[in-house]
Amino acid sequence: MAPPAPAGARELAAPAAPALPPLHDRDVAKRGRPGPRAQGAGARVLSLGVRAAVMAAAVAIFLLFAAASAVLLLVLVVAARAFRHHRGSRYRVPPRGPPSPPLRAGLSPADLRRLPTFAFPSPPRDGDGAPSQCAVCLEAACAGERWRAMPACRHAFHAACVDRWLARSPACPVCRVAVAVSAR
Structure with a gap:
């Protein structure tokens, strides 16, 4: 190993590289390339252009999805309204020919008169099977009221x-057994 050189000798051994002056716009003409200031302005303009293009693309994509969502929502609302009112729709074609009479689901007034009735006994009893409350109107039974018993189930x-019920539905309100009217 070589002994260390004195401080003054080191400066003489390695001459310093000449420092280059900073590049300016006037140096562009000499060397043929832009200086840092000219290059920075062009890069800024290019950067702003790229940012504007990216933002325009993002806004266009957002508007495209918003428009597609609005169209889809409109289709769903129209379909829901069409299916919700499909039975009583005002857009259905009426049937041809004379109107048919309404279907009667319950018993006729003549059939209702044939069902047995009885006067409710004086004290309402609950223990021996006699009703103490009407299951249709939920009112308590009073002595002397006219009651009607269903022939099949004895409710x-x-x-x-029960006459109003049986005019709409020919079944017992409690157990849904069909009410059979006996011919007298």
Whole structure:
């Protein structure tokens, strides 16, 4: 190993490289390339252009999805309204020919008169099977009221209450057994 050189000798051994002056716009003409200032302005303009293009693309994509969502929502609303009112729709074609009479689902007034009735006994009893409450109107039974018993299941109700029920549905309001009217 070589002994260390004195401080003054080191400066003489390695001459310093000449420092280059900074590049300016006037140096562009001499060397043929732009200086840092000219290059920075062009890069800024290019960067702003790229940013504007990216933002325009992002806004266009957002508007495209918003428009597609609006169209899809409109289709769903129209379909929901069409399916919700499909039975009673005002857009259905009416049937041809004379109108058919309404279908009668319950018992006729003549059939209702053939069903047996009875006067409710004086004290309402609950323990021996006699009804103490009408299952149609949920009112308590009173002595002397007219009640009607169903022939098949023997459930009993106020005559007026069960007659309205049987005019719409020919089944017992409690157990849904079909009410059979006997011919007298």
